[in-house]
Amino acid sequence: MSDARYALAGYQTRAVEALTGVIRRVAEYHDEYPEHRDKIALKSGVTLLQAPTGSGKTLMLGRALEELRGSLSRPVVWFWFAPYSGLVTQTRNAIADQCSTLRVRSIFKDRVPMGTRDGDVFVQTWGAVASNDKDARKVRRTKESALSLDDMIKTLRSDGFFVGVVIDEAHLNFGASAKAAADFYLNVLKPDFTVLATATPNDDKLEAFEAQAGIEVASRVIVPRADVVSAGLNKEGLMMGVIRISDADRELVDHEQATLTAGWTQHLRVKKRLAERDIALTPLMLVQVEDQEKGGDDPVARVHEKLIEIGVSESAIATHTSGQPDPDFHTLAYDPQKEVLIFKVAVATGFDAPRAWTLVSVRPNRGKEFGLQIVGRIMRVHPLIRPFHGQDSLLDRGYVFLTDPEMQAGIDAAVEEVKAVRQSIELITDRLDVVEYGNGAKPLGCSEAIAPSQYQPSLPSSTEDRQIRLADLIESGFVNPEVAKLTETEQDRAILVGEAWQQMSQTPLFGNLPEVTRPASLASASAKPNLRSYPLRRDIALPKGLWRELPPDPGSADQLVDDIAKLFCSSSNIASLLQKRKTKAKMSLRDLFIANMTEEVELRLSLSNARVAEKAQMAFNFNDTIDPRLLKRALIKELRRVVDDEGIDAEENDLRRALDLAVMAEPEKLKNAMKTAQGRNVRLSNAEPIPSSYFGPEGLPAAQKAAYGVFPARLNKEEQKFLELLEADGTGTVLWWMRNPENERWATRIVLPSGKNFFPDFVVGVAGRATPDAIALVEIKDDGETGRLHSDRNLDKIRVQHREYKNVFWTYRDNGRWVRARYAEGLHRIVPKDMFAISEMVFLE
Numbered sequence: 001m002s003d004a005r006y007a008l009a010g011y012q013t014r015a016v017e018a019l020t021g022v023i024r025r026v027a028e029y030h031d032e033y034p035e036h037r038d039k040i041a042l043k044s045g046v047t048l049l050q051a052p053t054g055s056g057k058t059l060m061l062g063r064a065l066e067e068l069r070g071s072l073s074r075p076v077v078w079f080w081f082a083p084y085s086g087l088v089t090q091t092r093n094a095i096a097d098q099c100s101t102l103r104v105r106s107i108f109k110d111r112v113p114m115g116t117r118d119g120d121v122f123v124q125t126w127g128a129v130a131s132n133d134k135d136a137r138k139v140r141r142t143k144e145s146a147l148s149l150d151d152m153i154k155t156l157r158s159d160g161f162f163v164g165v166v167i168d169e170a171h172l173n174f175g176a177s178a179k180a181a182a183d184f185y186l187n188v189l190k191p192d193f194t195v196l197a198t199a200t201p202n203d204d205k206l207e208a209f210e211a212q213a214g215i216e217v218a219s220r221v222i223v224p225r226a227d228v229v230s231a232g233l234n235k236e237g238l239m240m241g242v243i244r245i246s247d248a249d250r251e252l253v254d255h256e257q258a259t260l261t262a263g264w265t266q267h268l269r270v271k272k273r274l275a276e277r278d279i280a281l282t283p284l285m286l287v288q289v290e291d292q293e294k295g296g297d298d299p300v301a302r303v304h305e306k307l308i309e310i311g312v313s314e315s316a317i318a319t320h321t322s323g324q325p326d327p328d329f330h331t332l333a334y335d336p337q338k339e340v341l342i343f344k345v346a347v348a349t350g351f352d353a354p355r356a357w358t359l360v361s362v363r364p365n366r367g368k369e370f371g372l373q374i375v376g377r378i379m380r381v382h383p384l385i386r387p388f389h390g391q392d393s394l395l396d397r398g399y400v401f402l403t404d405p406e407m408q409a410g411i412d413a414a415v416e417e418v419k420a421v422r423q424s425i426e427l428i429t430d431r432l433d434v435v436e437y438g439n440g441a442k443p444l445g446c447s448e449a450i451a452p453s454q455y456q457p458s459l460p461s462s463t464e465d466r467q468i469r470l471a472d473l474i475e476s477g478f479v480n481p482e483v484a485k486l487t488e489t490e491q492d493r494a495i496l497v498g499e500a501w502q503q504m505s506q507t508p509l510f511g512n513l514p515e516v517t518r519p520a521s522l523a524s525a526s527a528k529p530n531l532r533s534y535p536l537r538r539d540i541a542l543p544k545g546l547w548r549e550l551p552p553d554p555g556s557a558d559q560l561v562d563d564i565a566k567l568f569c570s571s572s573n574i575a576s577l578l579q580k581r582k583t584k585a586k587m588s589l590r591d592l593f594i595a596n597m598t599e600e601v602e603l604r605l606s607l608s609n610a611r612v613a614e615k616a617q618m619a620f621n622f623n624d625t626i627d628p629r630l631l632k633r634a635l636i637k638e639l640r641r642v643v644d645d646e647g648i649d650a651e652e653n654d655l656r657r658a659l660d661l662a663v664m665a666e667p668e669k670l671k672n673a674m675k676t677a678q679g680r681n682v683r684l685s686n687a688e689p690i691p692s693s694y695f696g697p698e699g700l701p702a703a704q705k706a707a708y709g710v711f712p713a714r715l716n717k718e719e720q721k722f723l724e725l726l727e728a729d730g731t732g733t734v735l736w737w738m739r740n741p742e743n744e745r746w747a748t749r750i751v752l753p754s755g756k757n758f759f760p761d762f763v764v765g766v767a768g769r770a771t772p773d774a775i776a777l778v779e780i781k782d783d784g785e786t787g788r789l790h791s792d793r794n795l796d797k798i799r800v801q802h803r804e805y806k807n808v809f810w811t812y813r814d815n816g817r818w819v820r821a822r823y824a825e826g827l828h829r830i831v832p833k834d835m836f837a838i839s840e841m842v843f844l845e
Contacts, residue, residue: 006098011227012060015049018221019064020071022047023193027072027162030192037192042215046194051223053199053376054234054354058091061166061197062099065119069101075118076162079189081126083169091168092123107139111146113155130184150188157190165191169198182213199376232389234379237397237597239589241266245605246583252612252664253583256362256403257306258605260287262587263360263401264310265603267339270357273394281384282336285358286377289344300342303362310606312340320344354382358399397591459492466491468782471716473498481714531695534708540736542707543773545686546748546763547804551625551755552681561631563677564670565638568662571669574639577658582606612660620663623674625755635659668828674753675800684803688746690738703727707738718813719761719780725818726764726838733838735765735774748777750802758797760808766841771805776841781812781821789821789830798823798830807845811836 008016026045030037051057065078082088092104103120107128129139129149142148147155157163165185185191194215210216228234241262245253267285274281287307289299300319307317318338334355341353356378378398385395460466470491473479478498483491536542552560582604591597620628636655643650650658663670690707700710705727711720726734740747742759749757760777769776779797781789789812798821801807810821814832820840822833 005100006056006059008059008063009056009227009231009233011223011231012056012063015051015060015221015223016064016067018219019047019049019060019195020067022219022221023064023068023164023195024072026193027074030162031073038190041190041192041194044218045192046196046215046217047219047221048217049195049197049221049223051197051199052225052228052234052379054380055199055223055225055228056233057168057197057199058094059098061168061195062095062102064195065121065164065166066099066101069119072162074160074162075116076164076193077116077156078119078121078164078166079191080121080123080166081168082123083125085125085127087168088123088125095121095123107149111139111149111152113147113152113159116156116159116161126181126184130180153188153190162192163189164193164195165189166195166197185213232386233381235381235396235398236390237591237593238379239397239399239591239597239599241399241401242588242590243603243605244586244588246585251615252607252661253585253605254306254610256303257310258585258603259362259401259403260303260306260360261310261605262603263287263358263399264307264312264340265587265601266399266401266589267358269601270394270399271339273392277388277392277395279384279388281355281382282339283358284338284353284356285340285360286353286356287340287342288359288361288363289342290363291344299362300344303342307340307342316340317342353377354380356380356398357395358401360401360403362403399589460495463488466495468716469495471714474714532698532700533693533695534700534710536690536692536694537707537709537736540707541765541773542690542736543686543775545689545746546740546775547684547686547772547802548688548747548749549751549757549803550683550685551751552678553683556681557626557630558634560677560681561626561634562638563680564631564673565634567673567676568635568670569638569642571673572662572666574642574658574662577661577665580607580658580661607661609657612657612664615660615664620670623753623755626674632656632659668825671753671796672799678751678753679801679803682751682803690746705729705734705736707736712739718782721813722778722780722811722818723762729838731839733767733842735767737762737764739763740777748775748802748805750797750800750808752796752800754796756793758800764841768842770844775805777802777805777808778841779808779810781810794830795823795828809836809841 026040029040029044033040049057049060051060061080065076068076080091082091095102095104101119103117105120105122107122107124139149142151153163196217225234229236241259243258243262245258263285267283270283274283287303289303292298292300304317304319308314315337316339318335318341320341320343341356359378378400381389388395390396460469466488470479470484473495474481474484479494483494486494585603585605587601587603589599589601617628620632636652636659639655639659640650643655694708694710694712696710696713700713702709703711703723706712706723711723715723723737726737740759740761740763743757744759747759748763749759752758760779762778762780764776764778766774766776768774781794798808798810810830811818812821813819818836820833820836821830823829824831
């Protein structure tokens with residue numbers, strides 16, 4: 001018990017006066033209109049006290065009950081309901097400590113009407129009197145040694161007592177046993193006065209409570225937060241912490257652990273400031289975790305492990321795993337040996353933790369009510385801090401860190417609600433006849449369930465985009481050419497289906513099986529009716545077959561990955577990553593109550609080994625033809641050789657982690673190593689002959705330099721214009737040209753670092769070019785405005801050379817003029833190089 005009785009702050013005095021004034025007026029109504037006792041109790045006798053957490057609701061309620069002793073026409077016995085058992089003990093202690101003229105009694109041990117006096121208070125939960133629990137059944141059953149609670153109340157009422165009810169944390173309604181509690185409230189307690197108390201101004205919940213209990217709140221006493229802050233009982237501000245991590249490291253950090261690190265960093269700052277001010281107080285960090293799913297991992301154990309990893313002493317961590325708060329839970333908040341309290345229970349328990357400055361919540365998203373309760377848990381001011389209240393910005397604020405950014409919306413909404421609360425003391429009217437008595441309950445609204453929207457594939461963004469995509473699909477055989485005659489809507493539908501099939505076809509079904517050469521005799525089997533045969537010209541020097549790159553021999557896979565490992569390890573300083581354990585980040589703190597109040601704090605966040613390994617695995621999987629496990633073993637082996645040569649001690653796990661970091665930091669270097677090694681190991685073949693005929697529609701325009709004497713069908717606009725440029729060459733540089741159709745077995749191709757094939761659009765015979773059969777390869781693109789030019793696949797394609805035919809000429813039109821494209825490594829983008837000139841096709845690069 002405390003040595004001193006607290007003096008009430010100004011707002012507390014005003015609230016006590018308002019509460020007692022309402023109850024006195026209602027008592028007069030009961031005396032004047034006894035025949036309307038039930039209606040007066042339910043329609044005029046209900047008062048709401050709304051006050052911020054930490055404002056002293058229990059003190060205000062207790063002092064109001066004290067003030068009423070001896071001031072009414074009859075004595076009052078009070079039944080005070082707390083939502084949880086842990087709060088029962090807390091409330092009993094608070095009443096005994098600060099409201100000594102009230103007598104706290106137990107419904108379990110003291111159900112004797114004789115000797116009951118004005119102001120007696122029974123503190124309990126609804127479950128203690130309105131459930132199927134055996135203790136509740138005992139309380140409600142009359143025995144020789146004791147009356148039932150029901151009979152005791154009847155006896156007290158017949159002896160002339162008023163019955164009053166206090167419902168603390170009223171936003172929780174009647175708790176888990178709502179129906180039984182409502183029945184007990186209406187049919188057994190039948191209170192003459194009801195006082196609801198809450199820190200959560202939630203009208204929806206209040207309306208539901210009123211409807212369920214058949215009552216109406218006739219009077220409100222609202223305490224604004226500003227008054228509580230001025231009195232030194234609430235902190236001045238609430239800071240929301242946001243972690244800012246570099247793009248390079250964002251996916252390598254466990255966000256939950258990072259949030260715990262941010263909270264612990266702020267906790268240590270508060271702890272240091274308390275020591276600087278010689279305040280003998282250990283601050284507390286609250287960590288709220290989600291409920292455990294059936295069969296899932298224990299969230300308390302998970303968070304406990306992460307706290308240990310960031311440097312929190314195990315002896316400083318307390319946990320509470322009970323489904324409901326108990327007395328021990330609340331005593332943990334006062335144990336100075338404990339600096340972190342992990343708990344599962346709903347944050348809205350109303351527990352008192354005045355030394356808490358920081359709260360980290362890893363629970364799933366919550367709305368405004370959740371935010372209001374978070375605000376309350378860490379906004380109390382410890383008595384040792386009150387002499388310094390308003391003098392220290394760090395100690396005058398609470399700090400919230402959320403693992404789910406979506407929860408911030410709930411916090412923001414809660415803060416706005418608290419800001420909007422104004423002082424309001426609304427009392428019932430003096431005239432009873434204006435109080436409307438009714439039996440109907442307001443219908444409860446129900447939220448409409450909204451099904452998640454279905455995924456919509458990407459439709460063409462323009463007419464030009466539609467034409468290009470459709471032409472590509474027709475050319476590669478995934479869409480029937482007749483679709484070009486249909487409506488745009490039908491074309492769009494065909495594009496979506498065709499591209500899906502195209503994507504599926506690019507995934508090899510049988511891994512690294514060797515390519516099987518199709519007999520040339522089958523080439524003509526693809527001839528279709530109503531198509532004309534255009535024979536391959538014999539009057540120009542065409543090769544019998546084009547050189548095609550084929551994947552490396554599967555039997556030489558070990559040699560290939562060894563080459564890749566040597567190239568990559570020699571180009572990357574992997575050894576320097578062996579010691580990298582943390583990354584720099586910033587913690588931005590924003591005050592939710594005070595505009596433009598911000599602060600930035602430096603953080604050092606641990607890199608998550610699991611995240612590093614997970615993200616790195618994706619970097620190793622960019623080539624379908626190479627087993628990533630085989631590649632990683634080769635890289636580890638080569639890295640081991642490197643560190644041994646440099647005299648560096650490193651465990652196997654250290655090597656794997658450093659390698660993972662290197663691959664993620666410089667993915668292009670691994671691709672370049674793959675490209676170089678693959679170039680050394682690819683196989684070449686020209687055994688597949690160029691088809692002797694091209695089958696196309698009747699009446700194709702003649703082309704003097706075309707291998708088949710005509711412009712092929714289904715050229716897009718840019719391809720047509722480029723071929724016209726080749727046809728117009730009068731210098732003798734262009735000897736011949738032909739289309740290089742994608743996925744045809746005879747067409748030339750380049751094996752990409754990803755293992756996929758790149759088929760340049762055209763093969764051109766160029767006089768004087770020092771390649772087999774003087775061949776140059778050309779890739780035609782649009783102007784890049786649609787973004788397709790800069791796709792990841794094009795960025796891979798533009799950086800490779802054909803083993804025999806060398807560089808590919810990439811070109812597109814810019815304002816009607818043909819320009820060459822090149823890859824800009826620093827920008828990781830395709831950019832203009834210079835004007836395209838046919839004469840440049842002679843030279844190798």
